[in-house]
Amino acid sequence: MGIYEELVARGLIAQVTDEEKIRKLINNGEATFYIGFDPTADSLHVGHFMALCLMKRLQMAGNKPIALIGGGTAMVGDPSGRSDMRQMMTKETIQHNCDCFKKQMSKFIDFSDGKALMVNNADWLLDLNYIELLRDVGACFSVNNMLRAECYKQRMEKGLSFLEFNYMIMQSYDFYELYRKYGCNLQFGGDDQWSNMLGGRELIRRKLGLSEEDAKAQAMTITLLLNSEGKKMGKTQSGAVWLDPNKTSPYDFYQYWRNVGDADVLKCIRMLTFLPLEQIDEMDKWEGSQLNQAKEILAYELTKLVHGEEEASKAQESARALFSSGNAEDMPTAELEDGDFKDGAVDLISMLVKAELVGTRSEGRRAIEQGGVTLDGEKITDIHFTLKKEDIPEDGLVLKRGKKKFKKIIAK
Template identity: 40%
Template sequence: MDIIDDLTWRGLIQDSTDPEALREAVDAGGLSFYVGFDPTAESLHVGHLTQVLTARRLQAAGLRPHLLVGGATGQIGDPRQTSERNLNSPETVAGWVKKIQGQIEPFLDFEGSDAAVMVNNLDWTSGMDVISFLRDVGKHFSVSKMINREVVRARLETGISFTEFSYQLLQSNDYYQLNERYGVSLQFGGSDQWGNITAGVDFVRRSNGKHVHAFVTPLVLKADGTKFGKTAGGGNTWLSSELTSPYAFYQFWINADDRDVAKYLRYFSFKSREEIEELEEATREKPAARLAQRALAEELTTLLHGAEECADVQAASKALFGRGELAELPEPTLRSALAEAGLAEAGAETTVAQMFKDAGVVGSLGEARRAAKEGGVYVNNERVTEVNEPIASEKLLHGRYAVLRRGKKTVAGAEVTSR
């Protein structure tokens, strides 16, 4: 299957400026493309994987990637529908640019005939004076057309600064500069960028007479209406292991709704069409097995964090529920797994019953005692019947952790901090 057919089957092309012209340009070979990321935080999150992995697919098909991390546009911020963005200092943005570049690099190949190129729009924007920008760029844009952009219309009542209003000009100039400097003739991005991207296509045509291409991927929405990429607590699932542990990243995909996982497989997996369709069928026939979720979690965790880290988090997932050796888990993996499940602090004399209550496994000390009598209380995967005593220090994992389990499904942890 060629790349355009593959992207179409996966549902990754929502809109295109000229589908047939794009197909012809891709078939002709030698096409260079770009996709941009603004450093509005120190890390990308899973929502950005749509663009990162689409770039990987295009490169594998023989197109040359240009990955733009916006040191200039990151200081401005694309308008949001809700409110004006806070402006971060140039130094902060520069630091975030380097971190995000480092996150993107492992996904692409920077050697060979189709080697990826990392670019920063600060390189051509910082040296442009205001008069030149207004004459060479601003002259080509209609204010009435810019106002009709959906996000701008939404902000007109509450107010929008000229700074954010001008963002479209900066992004459009990026396409022109990349076309002139590197011969880039395709841009893609998320569907929320359609107005900016088509403005760039038009600006290139007006500036140098060249016809360039663009397409946008759909925004990823969850079946329950909540925003894709959010954790149960409402935070982002980050690509940085410092902000989201590999275990939490793995669990994000494991916990994907059955209604969503088929879409996620098509967007994010590099498995073949046949393999994906088999997993889709397995989800319909045996949803409790969560085969699609497990396959996707393994593939993406390996891709982002490496095979060894993925093996550790898989072992932790099994061991926490009594299907593996807890003592063999590396301490960082164990701690991140317990933090995800719910990790309470405990003192040296804290009883098992109190730990279970503090960690939220039971609602009261009496409930802990009843569960123990029924044989449903486990500490580090060993059944415990006496819950009115503290855990012996030699029983703690890595000298400080206790995995608290009630029955087969309810798990949390305690960290003994005062021994």
């Protein structure tokens, strides 16, 4: 089985421009491919995870990845899937985020000895001359076709700015520039990027005067990671699930995947892990309590990919210890500071918010009233419950919301 067939079997491929050409390219290790990452935060998150895993799979099969950091496109903002305009960022913030991305990507992609490239589209986009761009690139695009693109539909309802309208042209120019400079013959991206990717392929074709049949640049989209309810995976009530351990701890990362729904676990194992397909095919028959074992496997494998084997083992042992004995040394902690105590005491709702077990105080109040909060195994339904600093032991107290969310509370 070639790598293309494996990607199909794992359910990773959504749309392709020319299946036979792409199959030949990547099965023969002849693809120089790129995926773009706009640095809109100082960490990659679960939404980027599938793209990183795909780059790793293709590199292992002999293909050459180009990780494109969108230092230039981030100054405009991608309107895809947005109902509002993205917040504008300074050049300094964008550069800081780019530096963070490079460090994280190196865990997935081998950049040594020219095996992969990392480039920043700010290097060419920021120097473009507007009139030259209009003449040389703008002439290759049909406004009618652009307005039909899926990525603009949501924004059209509330008002699409001219700034955002240019995003497709900028992403298309990226593909052209990478093709011209590095021989990049394949672009990957999320399924919501299809129109932008076709724009890049068409720009290359027209600039080189090629027919559709002779087009050398190809595009392929990755299936979006959705749960059984059709919602994008990778978000919690407190926000995104980050790959940076300082933003989402290895334990919380493990717990996110440990708590996926029964209907989603085997799909996630197939799409995201590097376990052999034969092993996953056997797991497709699992049901009932076996699905909990599958969730442990998923959580462990993905935590190992992102944070290493040691952290994955610690997270797994900690989770098992919590459910068997109610405590664990490596449990994630929330540290109360002097400012959290009012008149020497802290209320339970404040502890829930501090521990990020709830997003708001009103949510915390409801959780307590509904009997979903325990402190060291004791259910507490009094919304006015408080603790004095001296009542918190040195090794902390376990605060739980529901069956699966918990933190160890310690006081400075």
